[in-house]
Amino acid sequence: MSKHSNKDSDTTITIESPRFDRPEVEIRASTRRKKTGTAHWSGSRIVVLIPARIKGRERTAFVDDLVERLMTQRPQNSAGDATLEDRANQLAELFNNGVMPSSVRWVKNQQARWASCSPASKEIRMSNRLRQCPEWVIDAVLVHELAHLQEVGHTARFNEIANRFERQEESALFLEGYALGLGLRIEEGDVDVISAD
Numbered sequence: 188m189s190k191h192s193n194k195d196s197d198t199t200i201t202i203e204s205p206r207f208d209r210p211e212v213e214i215r216a217s218t219r220r221k222k223t224g225t226a227h228w229s230g231s232r233i234v235v236l237i238p239a240r241i242k243g244r245e246r247t248a249f250v251d252d253l254v255e256r257l258m259t260q261r262p263q264n265s266a267g268d269a270t271l272e273d274r275a276n277q278l279a280e281l282f283n284n285g286v287m288p289s290s291v292r293w294v295k296n297q298q299a300r301w302a303s304c305s306p307a308s309k310e311i312r313m314s315n316r317l318r319q320c321p322e323w324v325i326d327a328v329l330v331h332e333l334a335h336l337q338e339v340g341h342t343a344r345f346n347e348i349a350n351r352f353e354r355q356e357e358s359a360l361f362l363e364g365y366a367l368g369l370g371l372r373i374e375e376g377d378v379d380v381i382s383a384d
């Protein structure tokens with residue numbers, strides 16, 4: 188143990204509760220830090236180190252920026268849209284009779300749905316919030332949305348396709364608990380039916 192490790196009286200720690208769009212954030216504001224900030228993962232929490240002199244709105248923006256950058260870089264599940272799309276295409280071959288989406292992307296503005304699908308345009312959107320979930324949950328949600336490309340409603344045929352992914356029900360339970368823990372109300376509907384032009 189270094190003698191210096193306890194000399195942390197110049198650091199103020201604040202914990203921010205998880206929100207829909209991000210996990211718990213621990214903010215360490217240090218007087219030793221002059222200009223730059225940095226962020227890293229500690230388990231499921233994000234730890235942000237910032238200069239103590241930054242206050243108020245400037246501080247909020249500074250922290251938001253660091254968190255945002257880290258979240259879009261996370262090695263596990265972080266992968267951007269291209270990787271997500273590759274994954275969806277693999278799952279489509281395995282479980283969805285090879286019916287592929289036209290695009291799959293992460294979105295930030297989806298607050299009450301884990302994912303959504305537009306069968307007409309074959310687009311799938313996944314909430315950023317799922318990035319913190321295990322891979323198999325992300326896969327289950329992808330397979331669910333893919334199944335909507337073949338069957339719009341949550342019908343027996345839909346279930347037959349979606350449940351080809353073994354952990355589908357387990358994933359639904361996982362997400363129910365996850366939503367509860369985060370205090371979220373998730374909507375039932377996940378299909379956007381747009382009249383074809």
Ligand SMILES: [Zn+2]
Nearest residue numbers: 331341377378
């Ligand atoms: Zn659905």
